[in-house]
Amino acid sequence: MNFEPTEQQKLIVEQIRRFVREEIVPLEDKLDPDASEIPPEDFSRLSGKVKDMGFWGLDIPVEYGGPGIDLVTRTLIAIEMSQHRAGLYVPCYGVFGTMGLAQLFEATEDQKERYLKPVLRGEKRGFFGLTEPSGGSDPARAIQTRAVRDGDDWIINGSKIFISGADKAQFGLIFARTDPDKGRGGVTCFIVDTDMPGFHVRRVVHTLRSSNYATELQLEDLRIPQANVLGEVNRGFAIANDRLTRQRIPYAAACIGVAIRAQAMAIEYAKQRETFGAPLATRQLIQSMIIDNELDIRTSRWMTLDAAHKAERGEPFRMEAGMAKLLATEAGGRVVDRSMQVHGGIGMTKDLPLERWYREMRIRRVGEGPNEVQRLIIARDLLGGSFK
Amino acid sequence: MAIRMTKPWQPLDRTIIVALPGQLGVYELANATGQTVAIGFAGGRSLFGLRSELLAIADSPPHDATQYRCEINMQYQTRYRELLMLHVADHGALPLHNRDNPPINLGRLRPL
Numbered sequence: 497m498n499f500e501p502t503e504q505q506k507l508i509v510e511q512i513r514r515f516v517r518e519e520i521v522p523l524e525d526k527l528d529p530d531a532s533e534i535p536p537e538d539f540s541r542l543s544g545k546v547k548d549m550g551f552w553g554l555d556i557p558v559e560y561g562g563p564g565i566d567l568v569t570r571t572l573i574a575i576e577m578s579q580h581r582a583g584l585y586v587p588c589y590g591v592f593g594t595m596g597l598a599q600l601f602e603a604t605e606d607q608k609e610r611y612l613k614p615v616l617r618g619e620k621r622g623f624f625g626l627t628e629p630s631g632g633s634d635p636a637r638a639i640q641t642r643a644v645r646d647g648d649d650w651i652i653n654g655s656k657i658f659i660s661g662a663d664k665a666q667f668g669l670i671f672a673r674t675d676p677d678k679g680r681g682g683v684t685c686f687i688v689d690t691d692m693p694g695f696h697v698r699r700v701v702h703t704l705r706s707s708n709y710a711t712e713l714q715l716e717d718l719r720i721p722q723a724n725v726l727g728e729v730n731r732g733f734a735i736a737n738d739r740l741t742r743q744r745i746p747y748a749a750a751c752i753g754v755a756i757r758a759q760a761m762a763i764e765y766a767k768q769r770e771t772f773g774a775p776l777a778t779r780q781l782i783q784s785m786i787i788d789n790e791l792d793i794r795t796s797r798w799m800t801l802d803a804a805h806k807a808e809r810g811e812p813f814r815m816e817a818g819m820a821k822l823l824a825t826e827a828g829g830r831v832v833d834r835s836m837q838v839h840g841g842i843g844m845t846k847d848l849p850l851e852r853w854y855r856e857m858r859i860r861r862v863g864e865g866p867n868e869v870q871r872l873i874i875a876r877d878l879l880g881g882s883f884k
Numbered sequence: 885m886a887i888r889m890t891k892p893w894q895p896l897d898r899t900i901i902v903a904l905p906g907q908l909g910v911y912e913l914a915n916a917t918g919q920t921v922a923i924g925f926a927g928g929r930s931l932f933g934l935r936s937e938l939l940a941i942a943d944s945p946p947h948d949a950t951q952y953r954c955e956i957n958m959q960y961q962t963r964y965r966e967l968l969m970l971h972v973a974d975h976g977a978l979p980l981h982n983r984d985n986p987p988i989n990l991g992r993l994r995p996l
Contacts, residue, residue: 528927528928528929528961529927529928529929530927530928530960530961531961532961533988533989535988536988661991662991663969663991663992663993664989664990664991664992690992696994697991697992697993697994698993698994698995698996699887699966699993699995700887700962700965700966700969700993702959702962702963702966703959706958706959706960706961706962707961707962708961708962709962709965709966711991846928846929
């Protein structure tokens, strides 16, 4: 398998790399170390540059005005975009345009007019509401939020947790159980307006990701018209599952980008820092950490690109996406940890981005499907068919 | 879980503030009637955390602030935003001082 980028991909990667180093990294010197947003004037200036470069709305299909970037190139871009302090969760502070909710591309024309197009114009924000207090790893069975038919409407009751952006969104996708006897075949996806009576953002959920919070939602007799069912009734799990599988590839890529940056910092520091009369780089124990970092970076990069290539060719890629997510999140955590060790005391401080990456990288082993679930998916594919 | 800051107010007095630890966290300022006039944080770039932030404020308090209360919190960014959203939920608007420089994209909370 040849993962060598094409000439065009190399040019794009170089363009993004220069943008991150020249525009984003210098900006962070003035921001709080845990910042997740940049001042509006900087956002406007930088998003203007991105539009001029032709990269605005990276994940938007061509027919909706996006740049039409394939998944392999998108993966290479994601590796570059995350190489700064906030890069793991807020790559380039969103100046490449919001990712939006890919499920809306499958919506009805009426739904596209009301939700998708305003999102693409930057007028509305959406959120993805799947996980519940009863669990997130097995949403098909854990979803207890109920939607009951009432004439032409549905009445939704329940709660959601670890939902990002719900407090700022004008609408969201809520997954609710519409048939209690059917497991994954009894879940429906609803488009919910956040100004409707019965929709409540109850609290902020503070986590290790101290720059950015999640929220807990409560839905009380929330009345949703049939016209706001996304896809078919009882087919919502397929919508959620498809999104989760595809999302694992850029999710892994962002971890690789941060690991590359952490490794570059470790190498630079090892060359300049002297102990007992010689640079750290001459110590075999330090060299060993740097070698292990490189092995982790390269294996996860290849695995992630393999998943992207398979998806791009239209082949089944669920197992490869799971492997990429599993490997890159664990390898990324190890690389950041070793790079902190190379730096010693200064590596633990907020003076450097390592401590933020260390905290945020820990979440990556749980987010987008815990790594234990990825192992389950891989085992299922290797052993053939589903098993209990 | 109590999400509002409920600690007793302290006088915004340098002799009291100097005893604060130099740690990161969030604070609220109030005027003499107890109205919260500002919510802020001591972040990773502050020299001596809450102590240096509040000492600087004590030299020129905004909106006639005479009292403060604070909370050591490493999650100062998300806690700061939570306190602002709670204030808006309870009072319908940001504290006076925060209206001059409102945070970007503040969300909405409807706490119980």
